Amino acid sequence: MNDDSDRILFFGGNEKRTGENEVFGNKAAYLSKLSVMGIPVPPGFCLGVPICNEYYYGSCTLPDDLESLIRTGITFIEECTGRKFGDSKKPLLLSIRSGAAVSMPGVMDTLLNVGMNAQSLEGLILKTGNPGFAWDIYRRLLENYGVIVLGHEPALYRDLLRRTLQEEGINDECLLDFDSLRKLAKNYETLLQKKSGKPFPQNAYEQLDYCVKAVLDSWMSKKARSYREIHKLDSPGGTAVTIQSMVFGNLNSNSGAGVAFSRNPWTGNRGIVVDFKFRAQGEDVVSGYEAGTSRDELITRMGPIYQELKKTAGQLEKNFRDMQDFEFTVENGRLFILQTRPGKRAQLAALKIASDMVEEGLISIDEGLDNIRDINTSRIFVETVNSAEKPAATGDSASLGVVSGKIAFGQEKSVFFAETGKSVLVKEYASPDDIGAIAAASGILTARGARTSHAAVVARQMGKVCIVNCKELEIELSKKRCFIGGKEFHEGDTITLDGSSGHIYPGEAEFSIIRPLDLIEKVEGWKKGQQN
Numbered sequence: 394m395n396d397d398s399d400r401i402l403f404f405g406g407n408e409k410r411t412g413e414n415e416v417f418g419n420k421a422a423y424l425s426k427l428s429v430m431g432i433p434v435p436p437g438f439c440l441g442v443p444i445c446n447e448y449y450y451g452s453c454t455l456p457d458d459l460e461s462l463i464r465t466g467i468t469f470i471e472e473c474t475g476r477k478f479g480d481s482k483k484p485l486l487l488s489i490r491s492g493a494a495v496s497m498p499g500v501m502d503t504l505l506n507v508g509m510n511a512q513s514l515e516g517l518i519l520k521t522g523n524p525g526f527a528w529d530i531y532r533r534l535l536e537n538y539g540v541i542v543l544g545h546e547p548a549l550y551r552d553l554l555r556r557t558l559q560e561e562g563i564n565d566e567c568l569l570d571f572d573s574l575r576k577l578a579k580n581y582e583t584l585l586q587k588k589s590g591k592p593f594p595q596n597a598y599e600q601l602d603y604c605v606k607a608v609l610d611s612w613m614s615k616k617a618r619s620y621r622e623i624h625k626l627d628s629p630g631g632t633a634v635t636i637q638s639m640v641f642g643n644l645n646s647n648s649g650a651g652v653a654f655s656r657n658p659w660t661g662n663r664g665i666v667v668d669f670k671f672r673a674q675g676e677d678v679v680s681g682y683e684a685g686t687s688r689d690e691l692i693t694r695m696g697p698i699y700q701e702l703k704k705t706a707g708q709l710e711k712n713f714r715d716m717q718d719f720e721f722t723v724e725n726g727r728l729f730i731l732q733t734r735p736g737k738r739a740q741l742a743a744l745k746i747a748s749d750m751v752e753e754g755l756i757s758i759d760e761g762l763d764n765i766r767d768i769n770t771s772r773i774f775v776e777t778v779n780s781a782e783k784p785a786a787t788g789d790s791a792s793l794g795v796v797s798g799k800i801a802f803g804q805e806k807s808v809f810f811a812e813t814g815k816s817v818l819v820k821e822y823a824s825p826d827d828i829g830a831i832a833a834a835s836g837i838l839t840a841r842g843a844r845t846s847h848a849a850v851v852a853r854q855m856g857k858v859c860i861v862n863c864k865e866l867e868i869e870l871s872k873k874r875c876f877i878g879g880k881e882f883h884e885g886d887t888i889t890l891d892g893s894s895g896h897i898y899p900g901e902a903e904f905s906i907i908r909p910l911d912l913i914e915k916v917e918g919w920k921k922g923q924q925n
Contacts, residue, residue, distance in 0.1 A: 399443055401462050404428040405436025405638075406473040416441050418492030418633030423713075423733050430712060432705060433729050435488075436473035437637030438466035440605070442494065445631035448609050455606065463601065463636070470638050479597030483520065484513035486530070486639040489604040491611055491632045496734045498679075499825040499847025500620045501632055502541045502611035504604045505674055506534040506639060508597040521644070525571035529643055532578035533674065535593060538600070539585045542607045549588070553580050567643075567672040601636075608634050619828045623855075640729045642722040643672050647695075650675040651685060652845035655706035655717045658738040659793045659853060659892070661745025665706045667691060667699070668843040675720055675731060678843050684789070684862040685843045701728050709733055714756050715764060716746050718850070737854035739793055740768050741775065744912050758919050770916060775907045777893055784896035785888075786878035788838065788863030791849040793892040796836040796858040797901040799885050802870055804830035806884060811835070817888055819875055821868055823848035823861075831857065836890045838897060840866040858892040866897075 402412040404425040411425040421439030428434050440462060447456045467478050467485075476485035486508045491501035509517075509531050517527040536550040554566060557577050561569065569577070586592045594600050611617060612632040620626075642650035651669030656662065668685035670678050671694070678685060692699045702721070705728075709717040718736035722729050738746065747761040756764070776795035798815035801807040807830040810816035818834040820827065822841040825848060831837060836858040842849065844861060852859040867876040873884040877897055882888065889902040 397462070399441045400458070401441065401466060402439040403436075403466070403469050404438070405434055406469070412439065414494045415630060416443070416633075418442060418494055418635070419496050419734055420490060420492030420732050421633055421635045424635070424637075426712070427730055427733065430708065432708065433727075435638040435640050435729055435731070436470050437488075437635060438469055439492070439636070440466075440634040442631045442633050445609055445612055445633065449613070449631070453610070455602075459605075463605070466636060470636075474638050476638075478508050478601075479510075479513070481512035481516045484508060484516045486513070487601065488635075488637045488639055489601070489608055490635040490637070491608045492635050493612070493632045494630050495626055496737075497617065497620050497626075498737070498850045500617050500828070500851075501614070502608050503676065504534075504537050504541055504607065505676060506530045506537070507600050507604050509534045510595040510597060510600075512595075513597070523645065525569075525574055526641070526644055528571060528574035528578050529569075530641070532574060532581050533643075535578060535581035535585055537676075538593065538604070539581070539588070541611075542603050543585070543589050545585070545588050549584060550581060553577065553584065567670075605634055605636075608632065616825050616828050619832075620825070620851075623828065623832050637731075640722045640724045640731075642670075642674050642724065644725055646672060647726045648722075648724050649673055649695075650678055650720075650722045652678055652718070652720050652843070653702055653706060654736050654845065655710050655719075656736075656746055656749075657742065658716070658718070658736050658850075659742055659791065661738070661742035661749070663749060665703055666845070667702060668845040670843075675722060678845065679720065679847050684841060685845075695723065695726075698723055698726070698728055705730065710750075710755060714760060715750075718845075737850050739853055740856070741773055741793065741909065743768050744770070744773060744909070744916055748912060748915055759923065762916075762919055762923060765916065770913045773909060773913060775893070775909060776904050777907070778889065778891040778896065778898065778902045778904045780889075780898060780902040782898060782902070784878075784891075784894075784898050785880050786863055786865035786897045787895045788860040788866070788897065789844050790859075790892050790895040791844040791846075791861050792853040792857060792859035794836075794856075794858040795889065795891050795893075795902075795904040797887055797889040798835050799887055800875065800882055801830070801834065802868070802873065802875075802884055804833065807833040810885070817890060819866070819868065822846075823852070825851065831855065836860075838863060838866065838888075838890060840864070840868065858890045860890050860892065860895050860897065863897065 412422045414422045417439045476483045478485045489504045539545040649671040654666040716736045719733035720731045750756045751761045798817040799810040801816040807816045811833045815835040817836040839861045842861040865878045889898040
């Protein structure tokens with residue numbers, strides 16, 4: 394057995410050690426670096442990739458020293474936060490996240506609010522004076538646990554939530570009151586026990602053990618294996634397990650969660666791009682189910698936080714020497730960074746970002762070329778629809794380009810239509826579970842979701858035109874049809890997505906192609922200079 398140097402990494406508090414991606418995964422390695430930089434991260438620890446490998450080599454049996462490592466890590470977090478895991482008075486709740494050496498956005502599993510039970514629920518109510526918040530935390534854990542640990546269909550829980558929203562006459566779960574959240578949590582408890590045959594575990598460490606195992610299991614999930622196959626990741630090692638103190642974006646109206654890019658990932662333009670939702674937890678934004686608030690509303694209501702995000706984005710770029718994609722939570726007016734990584738970007742954006750960073754003196758020409766080493770400049774162009782026809786509807790653009798293709802509501806048709814032409818995947822919201830359908834499609838259109846959701850990030854990286862949060866899109870899967878701006882379309886009908894404007898057109902629209910020659914010539918000049 395190795396010593397603990399490749400088995401556990403602590404970050405936050407006064408820890409100054411940083412970890413390597415190959416040993417502790419992309420997520421924890423960056424978190425340890427952020428902590429050393431003085432950027433606020435929730436304290437936590439990481440179980441190294443070797444533990445994942447031992448788990449699979451041992452026929453999915455947890456290593457003998459895992460319990461001791463976890464106890465040591467929990468003690469560290471307790472000392473940093475002044476809270477105690479499983480305590481009824483000052484409860485410590487945890488997030489359990491995966492983290493491979495290679496970034497795989499949303500593909501492996503995350504569990505939040507672990508450690509919540511009947512006793513800690515009462516303690517949280519007493520500590521915060523906010524019973525609605527406490528019941529919201531509990532019902533979120535029940536759903537998270539049921540779906541990820543027990544393998545329940547998400548729709549079972551979402552249908553109960555949808556029914557509750559309809560009964561209350563509201564369309565946003567953030568508006569549910571204490572009584573509705575308590576009833577919803579009780580309904581989740583009943584559903585979970587009925588489906589699994591046993592009640593939700595109340596012991597905090599029992600919850601934690603199941604959640605750690607679920608995260609390790611997600612390394613070999615169908616969507617994770619599909620992602621690695623599509624992106625030709627032959628030997629990325631395994632996943633680490635990152636365990637952190639929870640910070641709560643759903644605490645009150647001065648809280649929220651979001652995702653930011655230090656520059657626009659589809660155009661490459663300077664300036665941060667932020668998707669943020671008030672009174673939310675991180676998974677609400679990145680899951681693809683929820684759309685964010687407007688930039689103007691964020692600035693109006695949380696001006697200092699917006700300025701802090703801009704400052705943080707600059708720090709991250711300066712330190713990591715590349716455009717960054719970072720997740721964050723605001724708890725009662727205080728900003729915490731949960732993750733950062735090099736942002737996945739469109740090819741045109743990659744050229745512009747590299748060019749601008751060299752001009753700004755942030756990176757050298759050699760570094761700029763390294764950042765675009767996989768880009769084929771002969772394929773860089775800007776597409777724009779020429780049609781004078783009024784679009785059927787408009788959504789939020791998450792990836793540039795124009796595509797005309799046949800509507801597909803799932804993977805089977807997405808693959809089938811792509812065999813003889815192009816398909817457009819049309820969904821209420823896209824998630825990494827749709828990786829096969831996204832890979833086959835040339836475009837993605839969703840009724841819900843944020844531009845920075847994991848599915849949108851994956852689609853953008855794969856060069857797919859992507860429009861999300863189209864409020865005029867209604868889907869009737871039972872009849873294999875949808876309505877876009879009130880106009881009826883059936884599966885197999887052709888539509889056109891214009892990623893520049895977010896417009897959706899019926900049929901096949903004409904478009905023009907423009908090559909950004911000045912940008913391309915600059916980069917080609919770099920290459921010639923490097924050769925000389």
